[in-house]
Amino acid sequence: MNNQNFVDEDETLFRPIYHTGKGFYAFAAALAAIVLFGIFMYIRQLIFGLGVTGMNEPVSWGFYIISFVFFIGISHAGTLISAILRLSKAEWRRPITRMAEVITGIVLLIGGLHPIIDLGRPDRILHIFERGRLQSPLLWDVTSITAYFTASTIYLYLPLIPDIALLRDRGGRFHKIYEILSWGYEGTEKQKHVLERAINILMVMVIPIAVSVHTVISWIFSMTLQPGWHSTIFGPYFVVGAIYSGIAALIIVMIAFRKAYHLQDYLKEIHFRYLGTLLLVMSLLWFYFTFAEYLTTFYGHEPPEMRVFLYKFVGNYSFFFWLMVVCNFIIPVVFLSNKKLKTIGGILFTSIAVVLGMWLERLIIIVPSMANPRLPYPTGIYVPSLTEISLLLAATAAFVLGFMGFSKLFPLVSIWEIKEGREQSVKTVSERLHEYLPSKGHIRNEIV
Amino acid sequence: MLSKIKSIFGKNILIQTVLLSFLWMLASGMTLLLINLVQVSYEVNDHQSASIAISILGIIVFWILAGILTYVLVGLYKGRKKESNK
Numbered sequence: 278m279n280n281q282n283f284v285d286e287d288e289t290l291f292r293p294i295y296h297t298g299k300g301f302y303a304f305a306a307a308l309a310a311i312v313l314f315g316i317f318m319y320i321r322q323l324i325f326g327l328g329v330t331g332m333n334e335p336v337s338w339g340f341y342i343i344s345f346v347f348f349i350g351i352s353h354a355g356t357l358i359s360a361i362l363r364l365s366k367a368e369w370r371r372p373i374t375r376m377a378e379v380i381t382g383i384v385l386l387i388g389g390l391h392p393i394i395d396l397g398r399p400d401r402i403l404h405i406f407e408r409g410r411l412q413s414p415l416l417w418d419v420t421s422i423t424a425y426f427t428a429s430t431i432y433l434y435l436p437l438i439p440d441i442a443l444l445r446d447r448g449g450r451f452h453k454i455y456e457i458l459s460w461g462y463e464g465t466e467k468q469k470h471v472l473e474r475a476i477n478i479l480m481v482m483v484i485p486i487a488v489s490v491h492t493v494i495s496w497i498f499s500m501t502l503q504p505g506w507h508s509t510i511f512g513p514y515f516v517v518g519a520i521y522s523g524i525a526a527l528i529i530v531m532i533a534f535r536k537a538y539h540l541q542d543y544l545k546e547i548h549f550r551y552l553g554t555l556l557l558v559m560s561l562l563w564f565y566f567t568f569a570e571y572l573t574t575f576y577g578h579e580p581p582e583m584r585v586f587l588y589k590f591v592g593n594y595s596f597f598f599w600l601m602v603v604c605n606f607i608i609p610v611v612f613l614s615n616k617k618l619k620t621i622g623g624i625l626f627t628s629i630a631v632v633l634g635m636w637l638e639r640l641i642i643i644v645p646s647m648a649n650p651r652l653p654y655p656t657g658i659y660v661p662s663l664t665e666i667s668l669l670l671a672a673t674a675a676f677v678l679g680f681m682g683f684s685k686l687f688p689l690v691s692i693w694e695i696k697e698g699r700e701q702s703v704k705t706v707s708e709r710l711h712e713y714l715p716s717k718g719h720i721r722n723e724i725v
Numbered sequence: 726m727l728s729k730i731k732s733i734f735g736k737n738i739l740i741q742t743v744l745l746s747f748l749w750m751l752a753s754g755m756t757l758l759l760i761n762l763v764q765v766s767y768e769v770n771d772h773q774s775a776s777i778a779i780s781i782l783g784i785i786v787f788w789i790l791a792g793i794l795t796y797v798l799v800g801l802y803k804g805r806k807k808e809s810n811k
Contacts, residue, residue, distance in 0.1 A: 411762045411776035420783045460801045471800030
């Protein structure tokens with residue numbers, strides 16, 4: 278069947294796959310140039326060694342590990358948020374889940390590469406397979422991130438199958454690929470039942486995996502005795518931060534692609550208002566954890582801990598620290614608790630601030646502790662080099678490019694879920710309401 | 726041989742099986758890796774019990790994931806109209 282002869286009520290969602298403007302190619306070329314420059318800088322680093330970075334003794338972790346923690350954190354946007362919304366049967370999730378799941382897949386790939394980029398001799402990564410030590414949180418990380426990536430990819434793929442089948446039936450350039458990936462899906466009752474059952478199992482399974490990933494990442498820090506890191510609340514603190522930055526990244530992506538692909542009928546203001554409220558809740562939670570973390574440090578007043586504390590609050594990193602507080606707490610609270618400011622523009626501004634603030638938070642956690650070790654060394658200095666900055670930009674460009682690439686192969690909004698919502702949601706929600714609420718004659722019957 | 730398999734199952738099913746086998750290879754590879762790392766922990770006498778606990782957890786997760794995808798793909802294949810009418 279030729280795609281030209283096929284008109285669907287959700288044609289807007291198919292359009293980006295079949296029509297590509299010049300602007301898309303120009304933007305993609307610019308992003309590809311940034312990625313290529315990043316690859317060039319990495320090859321240069323491979324040749325000349327880690328001396329081309331700003332890392333030194335004692336600050337041996339810099340931008341790469343910051344980006345690793347940051348990107349893995351962003352990955353919580355997808356699978357976790359999508360799974361929670363599906364599990365709680367939130368009907369407004371329908372146009373959101375696909376984008377969220379795509380973010381997870383792409384950022385996990387990018388984030389997972391960063392520890393390898395951080396190695397002066399990446400070939401030595403093979404030693405992990407041969408003589409790795411399972412007592413190290415770094416290896417727990419390898420296991421949990423691989424599991425999360427596998428689970429997220431399957432969780433992205435399964436709800437994509439009915440949409441791939443729709444694309445297969447429309448024909449077009451990638452018809453053969455769709456035929457293979459749709460696995461003979463025809464929408465029979467049996468097929469729907471199998472798919473639904475598997476999605477239900479996965480959405481329950483993926484939540485603990487996602488939580489474990491960022492908990493394990495926090496343990497890389499908190500299992501050491503470094504001042505500023507050795508904390509029992511680092512696990513939940515990291516998970517909260519990850520979900521927080523994830524929601525912000527999801528909002529940015531949604532607003533950008535809504536504008537680019539004219540998805541205003543699908544991604545409505547109400548979706549952003551709901552996500553904005555979630556963002557506000559996460560902002561308050563983030564502040565609570567941050568306050569608890571620093572208050573206990575200050576109250577203990579242990580000299581090595583206080584060195585790091587003062588370095589952040591009034592020392593070299595005070596600008597970044599207070600900027601982080603403004604971005605992660607002041608701006609979200611001001612913009613998201615005020616009805617007049619809680620517009621799509623305001624929510625976008627807040628989300629950008631949160632993403633920046635959460636990247637700064639990773640910087641604030643990693644560098645000051647490294648610069649002020651427990652041993653009596655002079656305070657270290659870390660200034661990122663052009664190599665590190667260009668690789669950060671390349672990673673960001675690769676994320677956008679990956680997302681754009683996905684949008685040219687598959688719909689960014691789950692078409693079958695939208696159709697299902699139109700056909701069944703009103704009925705199922707009203708049935709659910711009947712279950713929740715007492716019936717009309719309830720009080721009268723009691724009186725009688 | 727390949728052409729015989731193709732004629733029995735069709736070209737697509739062959740490619741689909743290869744794609745699915747990648748996931749099983751990953752699950753098997755992770756299992757082998759974790760077993761090897763448990764062996765290393767015994768060799769160097771280093772937190773064997775923790776290594777076993779982590780390995781069991783990791784191995785189960787990967788095998789369940791591979792199992793779910795296999796269940797779906799086999800289920801979709803069996804649930805086709807042609808298959809249902811048989």
